[in-house]
Amino acid sequence: MEGYLAVAAVVLAGVLLVTAAMVARRLVAPRAVTAAGRTTYESGVDPVGTGWAQSQVRYLSFAFLYVVFAVDAVYLFPWALVLRDSSLGLASLVEVLVFVGVVLLGLVHAARRGLLRWDLR
């Protein structure tokens, strides 16, 4: 428990450091705001509308895959520690073998259906 207090203290110190830097900048840096200076950069072309642009849907499928594999990894972490257990180790090895097999099969299926390609038609 005390260990996490130290982590929290580091977070707090980091916030303080950033804040101090921002305050120092505010004290010494000049301020000369112009309308042109506050426009966004688009390689010299004047920006039109909001900065939002619809982007490839491909990113979404990678986000989905990330969720699947993050949970997969989370399942493997505790297993790594329980493998040394003489009563549970062998059974858990078989369980994980099946589990990883199914996940890999899913990934192969996704790849065969072209989910991982970027040059989509």
Add this chain to the structure above:
Amino acid sequence: MSTIAALPGLVSLVAEGTDNPRADFSDTPLWLSLVKALIIFVYLLVSTLLVIWFERRVIGRMQQRPGPNRNGPFGLLQTLADGMKSMLKEDVRPKAADAFVFTLAPLITATMCFVSFSIMPLAGEVSMFGHTTPFQLTDTPIAVLLVLAVAGVGIYGVVLAGWSSGSPYPLMGGLRASAQMISYEIAMGLSLVAVFLYAGSMSTSQIVSAQSGLWFVVPAFFSFFVYVITMVGETNRLPFDLAEGEGELTGGFHTEYGSMRFAMFFLGEYINMFTVAALATTMFLGGWQAPPGIAAINDGMFNEGWWGLLWFTAKLWMFMFVFVWLRGSLPRVRYDQFMRFGWKFLIPATLAWVVLVAFFRAGQNGWLGGTVDVAGRSFPVVSLALVGIIAALALAGGWMWDARVERREARLHPHVPDEIDPYAGGHPVPPMPGQRLREPSLTAPALTSRPDTEEATRG
């Protein structure tokens, strides 16, 4: 493992392994923790100042130019000067930006990068101000997972910076960066599972002490290989710096950032480099422990106390040099190739590797069959069988791969005849390199009107 020879001993060692940290913080009052936190901050900030100078000098050397050499001895104070300069710059926030999130994003990046270092063991037990304490701020049973979780939160800095700028380039850069970092974070996490299997713990002090016999880079060599690749991808460094690829996205997610806010991203990027390098040191290269030859001198004299900080720093800077070396020698990869490599090679291969290591461990525990003696040492049968199977599979795979490459070559470069008739299709065609032209004859059949040559004759 060196203990393979004594299998019963190993079994008992495995059974004794525990989740809980080995580091003993009972003699560490709160104020001493605060002092250690301060030391870590100073260590990181000074290292950042140095590494930027180091990177520019080494890159300069690789490109046959001097690099920064004006401010201070050897230009050492160049980074300090740059930092002061960024502080004196006007802070510009675009009108289209979301004010709150625009400020929050660099704060997240610059804060989160320090957190991971609080669980890194920089040295073994040292005596500070009359107390004997491990030279690491804290350790928990899930210390390594804490690094992954903090990295997950740190990605928010990039995504939010991209979104809040209200501009297309940062948005695309942020999207790319996040997809890239989450993909490589998976492979990174999976590569660490093999280390957990060997160490039997996720506490950094346990992992370091489990490497006193043999560094995990040897038994978990494939994990190390994957980790080193993913750590470059995770920190957005060349050749994987697609999020800020200047040729495509001007500055990527930090296009609209300037002054101190940009400096915060810069700081975060460099400290993240130190974080992933420190994790690699701790997980694979024995942490603060002295290299094998030196560790044996004078009954481990160089392997305790403050010496650990020296070894740790040396290993850390070795990784820094690799980062710089990569940047100096490799061009940026294409985004689709990068993602394909991550998802089609790194992740499945690492998963398979983890299962393989698990079988090795099970064999070492003596579950799957007995042992055989080879060259005076006993090895579990299952390990030897697996090595044989993998060797056979690798041979078969290599053979199939070769055949495939040959077929692809044949398809890409179909056989070209030595001589062509330029009017064969009814339309004059230049020869391919190395081809001869046959003299066109007036009686060439193609000149008569055929449906598919109609266009050519008409034109």
Add this chain to the structure above:
Amino acid sequence: MTGTGEQVMFWILGPLAVVGSLGLVFAKKAVHAALGMAMTMIILGVFYLAQEADFLGVIQIFVYTGAVMMLFLFVVMLVGVDSSDSLVETLTGQRWATAVLAIGLGGILGAQVGKATVGQSVGLAAVNAQTGNVSGVAQLIFGRYVWVFEATSALLITAALGAMVLAHRERLGRGPDQKEWSKRRFQEGKHLAGLPAPGVYARHNAVDTPALLPDGTPSELSVSRVLTARDQNLSPSTYTDGEREIERDVREGSER
């Protein structure tokens, strides 16, 4: 018993978690809502850590902030920051059904919570010291509750598959590639050299200003139809009038 430090932490972070979850519901911008949710999830993770459930706490942060929120942000970026939801109800009577189900769920939960008797809390300190936190969780997942775990995951997968089947639309044919587009353009015989580029003026060259045709009228074709639909186009007269004024000045000056 909870210590003083833990109580202080709870009374600081608890309200913050509530603020975050209220932000999820009431924030106008979707990204702000996502941020509120992330904050709530992180604070929940901190609470687990404080309860000595180390593994659960850090996994809560890893999975929820890392994975689920990333998914959410991606959706936000793809769907649009300021696109408002369609208010037309496609399922008739869904409000009533939802109300009935919500009340039913509330009733079941209330009955269960009311029936529960809370014994003396044991805490995790003993297990953490002996078995270890992560090993303890792993022994439960892989040993005692392995079938419960499998059944739950099967249910979840079925639900995810159902959602995918409902939302999935198989593409019937291949979309046209660049070559086919260009062939089609030539067959139609219109705009063979491509559409005209937007206007380039001395003081402005953005995509939102139409080019001028030889007779001086703005060319609608030169601007994106998306911008036209959003009514974001500028009139070129803003720039051409200025030019005309300069020309007039020059003419008058030369005549003088």
